[in-house]
Amino acid sequence: DTAVSQTPKYLVTQMGNDKSIKCEQNLGHDTMYWYKQDSKKFLKIMFSYNNKELIINETVPNRFSPKSPDKAHLNLHINSLELGDSAVYFCASSKDGGGIQETQYFGPGTRLLVL
Amino acid sequence: RKEVEQDPGPFNVPEGATVAFNCTYSNSASQSFFWYRQDCRKEPKLLMSVYSSGNEDGRFTAQLNRASQYISLLIRDSKLSDSATYLCVVNSANTGFQKLVFGTGTRLLVSP
Numbered sequence: 001d002t003a004v005s006q007t008p009k010y011l012v013t014q015m016g017n018d019k020s021i022k023c024e025q026n027l028g029h030d031t032m033y034w035y036k037q038d039s040k041k042f043l044k045i046m047f048s049y050n051n052k053e054l055i056i057n058e059t060v061p062n063r064f065s066p067k068s069p070d071k072a073h074l075n076l077h078i079n080s081l082e083l084g085d086s087a088v089y090f091c092a093s094s095k096d097g098g099g100i101q102e103t104q105y106f107g108p109g110t111r112l113l114v115l
Numbered sequence: 116r117k118e119v120e121q122d123p124g125p126f127n128v129p130e131g132a133t134v135a136f137n138c139t140y141s142n143s144a145s146q147s148f149f150w151y152r153q154d155c156r157k158e159p160k161l162l163m164s165v166y167s168s169g170n171e172d173g174r175f176t177a178q179l180n181r182a183s184q185y186i187s188l189l190i191r192d193s194k195l196s197d198s199a200t201y202l203c204v205v206n207s208a209n210t211g212f213q214k215l216v217f218g219t220g221t222r223l224l225v226s227p
Contacts, residue, residue: 109158
C-alpha cells in the first residue's frame, strides 16, 4: 500500500496554464508538506499544514496555493505557470509535525515541465 | 552562504571501501539533524537521525558536533546498493513544528 501518493506523476504543460497536483497520505499523519526540487537537485520546503492549518509558508510566489480539504490530503494549485516552475514537486507527511526527531515520509514526486 | 552545505561529490569508491561525508550548517539554533538518502529519480527517504552522542546503524555511523556545527556520515564496507545521493538535513524551526532544510546532497557511486 502506498503511504504517500501524488498525482499526476508527470505533468507537461504550456506557460500561462493553471494546474493542480494532488497528494494523499494513508498513514494517519497530522502534518503534510510540499517541497520543490529544482534542476540542481536542491530540495526546498514550500508549505506545511498541520490538521488542515497552514504552518509554514516560505517565500513562494502567490501563484502557488495549497489547499488541505482534510488532514489526509494536501493539494497544490499553480496559476499562470512559468518556465522556472519546472521542477519535481514532492509531498511529504509526518506524524504530528511537532517532534523534532520525527521522520518525514515523501511521496514519489510529480515531475512538472513547463514549455 | 547556504544554510546547509555539503560536498556534492561524486565520491567514486570500490565495493568494501569506507567513505565519509561531511556537512556544515549555519543556524546554531537548529535542534535536530538527519541523513536522508535519495536514489536517482526517487523520493528522499530517512537513513538515520543524528544525535549529539553519535549513533550507529549497522554499517552507518553518524556524528554531530554542535560546537563546530558539523555533521558527518561514515559508511563502512560499501555495497553497490549504497550508490545514491546522501542529503544532510537540519531542522531549523524555532517553533514546535519541523522545518527541514536540505543540503544539496553528496553523490556516492560504489563500483564492483
